[in-house]
Amino acid sequence: MTAESPARAERLSASPPLFDSPFLDRFTRVHPALPAVLYGPAAAVLVGVSVHASGWLTAVAAFVAGYLVWTLTEYWVHRLMFHWEPSCGWGRRVHWTLHGIHHEHPNDVRRVVMPPVVSLPVAAVALALFGLLPGRGAGHAVTAGFYTAYVVYETVHYRVHHRRPSGRLGRTLRRRHLLHHFDDHERGFGVSCPFWDHVFGTAPVSRPGRTGEPAPPRGDGPPRPAG
Numbered sequence: 001m002t003a004e005s006p007a008r009a010e011r012l013s014a015s016p017p018l019f020d021s022p023f024l025d026r027f028t029r030v031h032p033a034l035p036a037v038l039y040g041p042a043a044a045v046l047v048g049v050s051v052h053a054s055g056w057l058t059a060v061a062a063f064v065a066g067y068l069v070w071t072l073t074e075y076w077v078h079r080l081m082f083h084w085e086p087s088c089g090w091g092r093r094v095h096w097t098l099h100g101i102h103h104e105h106p107n108d109v110r111r112v113v114m115p116p117v118v119s120l121p122v123a124a125v126a127l128a129l130f131g132l133l134p135g136r137g138a139g140h141a142v143t144a145g146f147y148t149a150y151v152v153y154e155t156v157h158y159r160v161h162h163r164r165p166s167g168r169l170g171r172t173l174r175r176r177h178l179l180h181h182f183d184d185h186e187r188g189f190g191v192s193c194p195f196w197d198h199v200f201g202t203a204p205v206s207r208p209g210r211t212g213e214p215a216p217p218r219g220d221g222p223p224r225p226a227g
Contacts, residue, residue: 017028029115031113035150036155041149042144047141050144052087052137052138054138058138059137059141063148066146067149069146070142070148071192074149074150078099083099106181109161112158123147130146131143142143152192156173156191157191160173176194176197177191183204184204
């Protein structure tokens with residue numbers, strides 16, 4: 001990727017408020033370390049409970065299963081929900097709030113990770129659903145794997161936008177995700193799990209002649225802030 005000019009970098013980072021109220025808008029801007037702070041300790045506790053209840057073998061197998069469940073969730077939520085652009089006004093508003101603003105301003109470090117007002121209800125639902133699984137402690141380990149994979153996703157997402165990785169894997173993940181942003185929004189939905197793009201036929205392809213600029217906004221542009 002070519003180096004960005006200061007003016008372009010500022011345009012990509014200067015995201016507008018989502019709410020007229022500064023108090024409400026503050027909840028839409030999140031420090032990138034927050035997911036690890038919230039869900040890392042929770043995952044560790046759940047693993048400990050699972051190991052105590054069912055032993056290491058069951059706990060590890062369930063943890064891996066939960067991790068894989070998150071990767072599928074990441075791929076399909078990104079593909080079906082975040083990139084569904086309805087024509088009605090409220091639908092455009094929801095799309096802009098969930099994901100459109102990130103595509104228009106991908107350099108805004110405070111709008112890379114999901115706000116807790118969204119992630120906490122999802123985490124609670126996951127804990128409740130996986131708790132219904134049979135087996136002593138298995139559901140806790142599945143939930144721990146799910147939480148851990150989510151933290152990995154948010155960490156990778158932050159780093160591909162705001163760090164220049166030196167390792168081969170990091171460079172590959174960064175290049176694939178920036179192609180999703182600046183070349184083809186309809187490919188490259190797996191941020192931390194690019195293998196699902198190959199399974200489902202949406203792997204990004206670098207085409208000759210692409211500009212490296214964000215795709216133009218669709219519809220009527222960003223909706224007016226609410227609140």
